[in-house]
Amino acid sequence: MGEANAGRTEPLLLPWEMKRKIQDEMGGFEIKLLLEKQLFPTDLCSKHNRFSIPINKISKEFLREEEKKVLETRSGDGNKLGGIRVKIVDPCLREYDSLLEKWAITSPIYNLTHQWISVVQDNQFQCDDAVQLWSFRVPHDELCFALVVPLRSSDPSDCI
Template identity: 35%
Template sequence: MEEKEDDKSYLSMKDFEERGIKIDPNWTTFRALLVAASIAFSKLVGNHLKKKKKPKEKADKNPMKEEKENPSASSGNGRKLLADAMTSHTVFDCEELVNHHQLQKKIDISDSLKEHIEKVRNGTSIMRVIQKSLYFSDVSDYHNRLSIPLKQVEQEFLTQEEKEFIEKAGKLEVLLVEPSLNICGITLAKWNSSYVLIKEWNNVKDRSKLKAGDEVQIWSFRTLEKLCLALVILRRS
């Protein structure tokens, strides 16, 4: 049976189950709203992409009449914002609106990781890039990326040459020290207002058993002037 158009506007238990999300009765009201908002946006994007695949109808409708009958198509600016938000490389998930306003106690690098970077990896110029709680899209197999919103980046960890290279090429191959202290190659890219770790991220996430709500850090350091990153798990959800 085909799903009615109106039904697509509302969240149901099925939406949570399809994304592997179990409702926790211990969630605060604020946390529950964030989860619902993230799922609603994900569903909205999915519906939008499905509509784009359908054949276009002739544009013979009166725009003014359509806006009156359909408030969601109200203004040109509103439609543009929605379209911009739905571009494939947009990182949203409420993170840019909420997470950077949360006051988190910043944790310094552990002695063991610092020793590993300096003595085993011959690393220098250690700095914390970001400390954040993982969102559902950060641990989603479909998205396969860790977002590092520019507004949450604590220090400039890229050289001017690296920034120009990413702007031109779109990505930069770097080395990542995982929580296990094993090292792997990963791709650092820039999508709109965020840096992202992509390609190998799903494997890193699976090996580290990361879940939504886990609090993590990304640290940067240099080995023979080459950019390297380190992933730290501070707290499990």
């Protein structure tokens, strides 16, 4: 699944508090682990303000057909692909409004943009931190994401 997963022996389970937040508070369902990756400098840079999700590293399909079409549709000027409004739940169970976009650089890649740098700053993420990205749906079939840092305490009371 990615370099951050190398040598891992314990199962990849969603922390109990995150699962409770997703299912009980948000009515979430279809919870899927998409990838585990190490954060790169570009994931942490305020100028870039985006979390990259390499499509070839994603372990499960998570998009609906209509969402794929939106991500492939170009804007009126033809320069920018469409985006999907999503919510991100951080390791401290805070919610952020974001946008999922698909970029075609050398190979296609998804990016979480809009407020991503707030997630980075609020969680004091560092280069090479391992993070897990989970997807889930909430009522009305809205796409959401959860970020888990496997090597940190999963107790939200430890958050800043």
